[in-house]
Amino acid sequence: MRILVVEDDKDVAGFVAKGLREAGHVVESADNGRDGLFLAASENFDAVVLDRMLPGGIDGLRLLETLRAQGNQTPVLFLSALAQVDDRVKGLKAGGDDYMTKPFAFAELLARVEALTRRGKSEAPVTKLVVSDLEMDLLSRTVRRAGQKIDLQPREFRLLEYLLRHAGQVVTRTMLLEGVWDYHFDPQTNVIDVHVSRLRQKVDKPFPTPLIHTVRNAGYMLRAD
Amino acid sequence: MLNIAPLTRRRLCAGLFATVGFAATVHGQSTDDMPPARVTSDTAEFCAQLARQLRAEIRARSTPEVPDEVRMLQHEGRRMCQEGHIRPGILRIRQALMILKQR
Amino acid sequence: MKPAAADRPGAAAQLWHRLACRTRQDLRLARHPGMLLRSAGVRFGLIYAGLFCLSALVLAGFLWWSTAGLLDRQTDAAINADAQGLLEHYQDGPVALVETIQDRLAANIDDDAIYLLADPLGRLIAGNLETWPSVITPDVEWIEIPIDRAGVRGLARLRHFVLPDGYQLLVGRDVQARARLRHILGDALLWAPAIVVVFGIVGAMAVRSLFRITINDVAATAAAFSRGDLTRRVRVSGMGDEFDRLAKEINEMLDRIAALMDGVRQVSNAIAHDLRTPITRARARLEDAARSARDEADLRAAIDRAQSDLDGIVAVFQALLRIAEIEAGSRRSAFARVDLGPLLFDLVELYTAAAEENGQGLVHDIPPILPAFGDHDMLQQAVANLLDNALKFSPPGGTIRLAAAIVGQTLEITVADQGPGIPPADRARATERFFRGEAARNTPGSGLGLALVQAVAALHGGTLRLDDNHPGLAAVISLPALTASNAPLPPA
Numbered sequence: 001m002r003i004l005v006v007e008d009d010k011d012v013a014g015f016v017a018k019g020l021r022e023a024g025h026v027v028e029s030a031d032n033g034r035d036g037l038f039l040a041a042s043e044n045f046d047a048v049v050l051d052r053m054l055p056g057g058i059d060g061l062r063l064l065e066t067l068r069a070q071g072n073q074t075p076v077l078f079l080s081a082l083a084q085v086d087d088r089v090k091g092l093k094a095g096g097d098d099y100m101t102k103p104f105a106f107a108e109l110l111a112r113v114e115a116l117t118r119r120g121k122s123e124a125p126v127t128k129l130v131v132s133d134l135e136m137d138l139l140s141r142t143v144r145r146a147g148q149k150i151d152l153q154p155r156e157f158r159l160l161e162y163l164l165r166h167a168g169q170v171v172t173r174t175m176l177l178e179g180v181w182d183y184h185f186d187p188q189t190n191v192i193d194v195h196v197s198r199l200r201q202k203v204d205k206p207f208p209t210p211l212i213h214t215v216r217n218a219g220y221m222l223r224a225d
Numbered sequence: 226m227l228n229i230a231p232l233t234r235r236r237l238c239a240g241l242f243a244t245v246g247f248a249a250t251v252h253g254q255s256t257d258d259m260p261p262a263r264v265t266s267d268t269a270e271f272c273a274q275l276a277r278q279l280r281a282e283i284r285a286r287s288t289p290e291v292p293d294e295v296r297m298l299q300h301e302g303r304r305m306c307q308e309g310h311i312r313p314g315i316l317r318i319r320q321a322l323m324i325l326k327q328r
Numbered sequence: 329m330k331p332a333a334a335d336r337p338g339a340a341a342q343l344w345h346r347l348a349c350r351t352r353q354d355l356r357l358a359r360h361p362g363m364l365l366r367s368a369g370v371r372f373g374l375i376y377a378g379l380f381c382l383s384a385l386v387l388a389g390f391l392w393w394s395t396a397g398l399l400d401r402q403t404d405a406a407i408n409a410d411a412q413g414l415l416e417h418y419q420d421g422p423v424a425l426v427e428t429i430q431d432r433l434a435a436n437i438d439d440d441a442i443y444l445l446a447d448p449l450g451r452l453i454a455g456n457l458e459t460w461p462s463v464i465t466p467d468v469e470w471i472e473i474p475i476d477r478a479g480v481r482g483l484a485r486l487r488h489f490v491l492p493d494g495y496q497l498l499v500g501r502d503v504q505a506r507a508r509l510r511h512i513l514g515d516a517l518l519w520a521p522a523i524v525v526v527f528g529i530v531g532a533m534a535v536r537s538l539f540r541i542t543i544n545d546v547a548a549t550a551a552a553f554s555r556g557d558l559t560r561r562v563r564v565s566g567m568g569d570e571f572d573r574l575a576k577e578i579n580e581m582l583d584r585i586a587a588l589m590d591g592v593r594q595v596s597n598a599i600a601h602d603l604r605t606p607i608t609r610a611r612a613r614l615e616d617a618a619r620s621a622r623d624e625a626d627l628r629a630a631i632d633r634a635q636s637d638l639d640g641i642v643a644v645f646q647a648l649l650r651i652a653e654i655e656a657g658s659r660r661s662a663f664a665r666v667d668l669g670p671l672l673f674d675l676v677e678l679y680t681a682a683a684e685e686n687g688q689g690l691v692h693d694i695p696p697i698l699p700a701f702g703d704h705d706m707l708q709q710a711v712a713n714l715l716d717n718a719l720k721f722s723p724p725g726g727t728i729r730l731a732a733a734i735v736g737q738t739l740e741i742t743v744a745d746q747g748p749g750i751p752p753a754d755r756a757r758a759t760e761r762f763f764r765g766e767a768a769r770n771t772p773g774s775g776l777g778l779a780l781v782q783a784v785a786a787l788h789g790g791t792l793r794l795d796d797n798h799p800g801l802a803a804v805i806s807l808p809a810l811t812a813s814n815a816p817l818p819p820a
């Protein structure tokens with residue numbers, strides 16, 4: 001994927017760019033608002049990582065608003081030291097697709113950026129999610145693997161649905177909490193892990209190949225090996 | 226708070242002084258440099274004149290028609306005038322005349 | 329400060345001395361009237377005195393009009409009526425008029441009629457005045473002259489008629505009573521402003537000292553507070569008037585400022601003390617790794633540990649900032665109607681799995697609909713914190729209970745566990761930032777969980793109560809329930 005990183009802190013920008021390149025993406029970077037806007041508007045990117053506080057007269061919010069006003073729908077992930085809920089809301093209202101605060105774990109950033117691109121691509125509403133021999137029918141709310149029906153509680157269904165929609169991408173615990181439970185903070189206990197392990201009992205254990213993998217220091221990923 | 230504009234302040238003071246001044250003027254307005262005119266209906270002569278008038282009225286009527294009250298007032302009136310209480314005496318004689326006139 | 333009853337003479341002397349000083353001060357001020365007017369109390373008093381004076385004058389004027397004025401009008405009407413009758417008789421000739429005048433004098437029970445008829449030559453032919461008053465010339469119509477009634481000086485009001493054939497007639501009444509009334513009223517009118525002004529000045533001074541006392545008290549309290557004495561408060565007189573309300577509001581504000589500053593101080597202390605520890609530890613581990621790591625694996629492990637140490641520190645900072653943000657109350661404007669039923673059910677569902685993993689039971693007793701007014705995310709985090717604690721401290725085989733109910737006007741959310749609980753002595757301090765009881769000293773956690781729950785409860789106008797669960801801890805969040813009567817309007 002082509003990713004644009006607009007960040008004025010050289011170290012952070014370098015860190016992010018390097019990490020993204022190592023993950024196999026093509027990265028362009030700008031260190032101020034004006035250049036960032038120019039690049040974003042003139043070239044085609046799959047995603048933009050945008051810092052809120054930028055020098056050069058145009059800050060992150062203005063940049064995004066201008067972009068959206070031009071009809072540019074490139075997914076944007078905000079990266080900001082401003083952590084208050086109001087700032088988050090402002091960022092999302094300006095047209096942002098996701099919002100992360102500094103300091104951040106790179107794995108989380110990577111997972112979310114990749115999730116963004118996936119989000120952008122799907123246009124038609126899907127009725128079925130399929131990975132390998134796992135099938136989820138969204139209309140009848142049923143799950144089958146290798147032809148066998150799997151009984152899931154409603155919450156387990158939603159958890160599996162989230163993993164399926166982000167199949168092949170890293171899904172962090174925070175993303176799961178937000179996406180499945182609408183819960184916006186870090187619990188101290190490992191509540192998510194327990195839910196995922198129960199899901200695995202139902203979805204993976206009776207079958208030869210596991211689909212739900214744990215990604216160390218990051219989260220989970222659903223993929224066919 | 227409560228800033229009175231200077232103009233309003235002046236107006237209020239002027240009003241106050243004007244009222245007081247007027248009151249003082251009205252108060253002092255008395256024509257007391259004139260010698261007073263004597264009222265002749267406060268004298269013993271007038272009393273006697275009225276008493277004569279009363280006697281004439283009584284004589285003009287027959288005795289039973291004259292109420293005791295009238296005689297009493299006549300008597301009192303005459304006596305008071307004689308003793309120097311002119312105005313009360315004149316009053317009683319007038320009252321007697323009034324009663325007689327009403328009959 | 330009331331002087332003790334025992335030393336009354338001394339107290340009286342003190343009072344006089346104070347009064348004398350105050351008066352001397354005021355007299356000095358009176359020499360500069362401009363300065364006096366600068367006092368709001370004096371201006372207020374003067375305006376009041378002025379208005380009072382004005383209304384007194386209006387009242388006096390009305391009084392005059394309705395008493396003396398009435399008498400005047402009545403007298404004039406009587407004179408006019410009398411005169412009219414006499415003039416009609418004159419048409420039958422002057423002799424008829426003379427007889428009429430004599431009749432009227434004989435019938436004048438009120439003893440107040442004055443008549444005088446003079447012929448063209450000036451000879452008096454009827455009436456009860458001795459002489460023709462010299463001031464009454466042919467051009468005079470109405471006049472008041474002094475009269476002598478059996479030696480007593482009086483006043484008469486006369487109307488003068490010049491009749492055809494040259495006769496002159498005076499018809500009038502004795503108005504001594506009215507004159508006396510007018511005199512009395514006139515005196516009062518002159519004295520009243522003087523009295524009112526005196527009262528006004530006294531009142532103004534009283535109002536001014538009242539203002540001064542209150543304002544001085546407030547100013548002194550504010551000055552002392554700004555200089556650092558956070559315990560100073562404005563004095564409340566207990567009369568319940570506007571000054572008391574002002575004093576109460578100011579005191580509440582000062583209480584809040586003191587509480588906030590206390591919070592800041594707590595946080596600074598906590599940061600100084602409790603955060604240095606993990607920072608020091610992280611640094612020490614890195615230093616150790618730099619010195620004694622044998623291979624890349626060791627270094628990687630050290631770096632991983634340092635990462636998680638730093639993450640932990642960041643989490644503490646975030647939590648602190650969050651608590652400070654909540655306590656400052658800035659998020660109240662985002663309050664909305666929240667149904668706590670689904671919120672609590674979701675949390676139960678989230679935590680049930682983890683509880684079962686620990687061998688703990690999670691039971692719930694939640695009504696399906698639980699309306700409240702507040703911030704969904706904050707309440708979620710608060711209850712989650714309590715559940716976190718419950719899971720952390722409950723023993724395997726223990727039961728954790730999440731219950732919610734509306735009790736009267738209050739909505740209560742209870743999270744009860746069967747762990748070691750909090751000893752009564754520590755319960756008051758448990759919600760302090762970074763406080764960790766003895767039992768909790770070795771469990772992971774920053775000690776901020778309960779502080780955050782307390783802050784959220786307070787922001788919602790409620791409380792956090794920590795009770796004994798026999799055994800264990802029952803944490804109860806009480807919030808004002810949303811009833812039809814107290815449902816607030818959504819923020820604009």
